[in-house]
Amino acid sequence: MMQKRQPARAPVFAVAPMIDWTDRHCRYLHRQLSARARLFTEMVVDQAILHGERDRLLGFASQEHPVVLQIGGSDPQRLAEAAAIGEAFGYDEINLNVGCPSDRVQSGAFGACLMLTPDLVGRCVAAMRAAVSIPVTVKCRIGVDDQDPGPALDMLADHVVEAGADGIWVHARKAWLKGLSPKENREIPPLDYGRVLALKARMPEVFIGLNGGLGSVEAARPFLEHLDGVMLGRAAYGQPGDLLNVDPLYREAPRHDLHGVVAAMADYARDHIEAGGRLIHVTRHMTGLFTGRPGARRWRQMLSEGATRPGATADLILEAYACVEPTADAA
Template sequence: MTDLSIQKGFRDAHRLSVAPMMDWTDRHCRYFHRLMTRHAMLYTEMVTAPAIIHGPRDRLLAYSTAEHPIALQLGGSDPRELAQATRLAQPFGYDEINLNVGCPSDRVQSGCFGAVLMERPSLVADCVAAMQAEARVPVTVKCRIGVDDDDPETVLPRFLETVAGAGVQHFIIHARKAWLKGLSPKENREIPPLDYGLVLRMKQQFPDLTICINGGIASLDLAQDLLGQGLDGVMIGRAAYHDPVSVLLGADALWPAAAQDAPTQTAMDVAAKMRPYIADHLAAGGRLHQITRHMLGLFHGRPGARAWRRVLSEGASRDGAGLDVYNAALAELDMAAAAQ
């Protein structure tokens, strides 16, 4: 367990966080996001416990120290496997270990983890207890408000009480049900109605727990409003990926003590700061599109944004693509600005 000062810093980091998103929030995406916010908590993509135990551990878990504060999200339902994965991940120095109890995809259900675990809170409690026995950082849970025909008003508080009884003090609640039958993962992110009121009531019912909210939050204004209503944190997902400037470039203002020291920068400043990172990646044998695919939304809504996306989408995946392609994409923005 951490001491009180570490716990306070950990809690503060969650005033805003960027959601774990499969195929999106890899280490290149997180480095890019970190250039826009010094304080938000960043999450890895979900990594299954068996993958850490049996797979290419360094490739799965390595990251830049610049990404802190950073959380590792694990997927699994076997307490022993999750404990072992937590132990193996410990040397990598993550600031938090998070258990996925929210993903509704078919491949997650077939492995009996993700949102299907909402139906088995006692198993989740066993899992987090095993993880905490191995962790030197907080273990947290990301969940839904319920699944299928559940009554969230009954299911969610019972879930929180059971899992909190195993020692978890921090929950990130996606304020939608997960429909395990009949909806695709994409539809599960959009069709089930949001119930922010229920999450707010959970904070009132469990005031000693750290309760963060996720789902449909696409602006800093809404994030600030939810924080003002008493929630401990807000997690932003797709908006942080598709329009990162609007939700991340001014995000540090959500930490009042740090707002005065937050540097003023533009999307073009961020693009310039990414250049040496891209150069190092290319020099190490990496490919340009592995980084720039995460940057397509950097100039969202700005003149030249479509040309920026086109140049990178068409050119960055070609063999030998280098900084010349990146420069050409930036030149499109300059030309668009000059034409205004």
């Protein structure tokens, strides 16, 4: 057995990896809102890392640290090579996806369907751990289809811990590989937080983090009394301003107020446009920043409609913010 390293320092608050959402621009925004949140990339398939445009797929800003590269795949050797490339790019951690239920992922024999082959997942983790010096973690479900979540999750956990995994993030729902869309798999299978708590009780020395159904930083907070980490997904994306509440969990003042966040993102968008990018690449992640506050509708409207226009500049962000500035930071 590979010598077990100490689990990541707890507690950890993370923003979940989300395909088509948590790109580098999204992560830059989230980092302005919290200095402490652990940020994840979208899942990147090992084959894409090995043969694709690596700078486009893996590039990120130094300000994003700590940032985790999530990889999809099921071949130990390819995953090891992809993990080593991720480490060379400067990522702080590598995470193996054992939870995505999409048809595309299933056709590649990875993601949630790997819950059915825990021995293979163990071999993948062992290969990745041998290839890198940074932590390697796993993100999984509590089971798939007709599996009993008790033995299914325990068996997977046993294999990956034996292989040297530095932690396990558990989406506390089953995934149904047939009959439910990825969206339905995030909503229909019932949540079973008790199953994740039971895994932690069974493996007190292992880092165990919880994902699934957590609607806000405040809703996630009680779980930090029992688990090593919590992870928000769609809630963090739809209402990113809530991430201002992460750093105070560590008795630290927020890194920025919303005024500072908007100013930083305008500067970032200006640099992105000067480098050949478009404003919409940045602002599409910002539309929910003022959700629930006076002026939020006008903010969304201006960004959604204006950022797609030819020649749109970063000044649009400041113009839209003028609609909410008098009340947003005081709310």
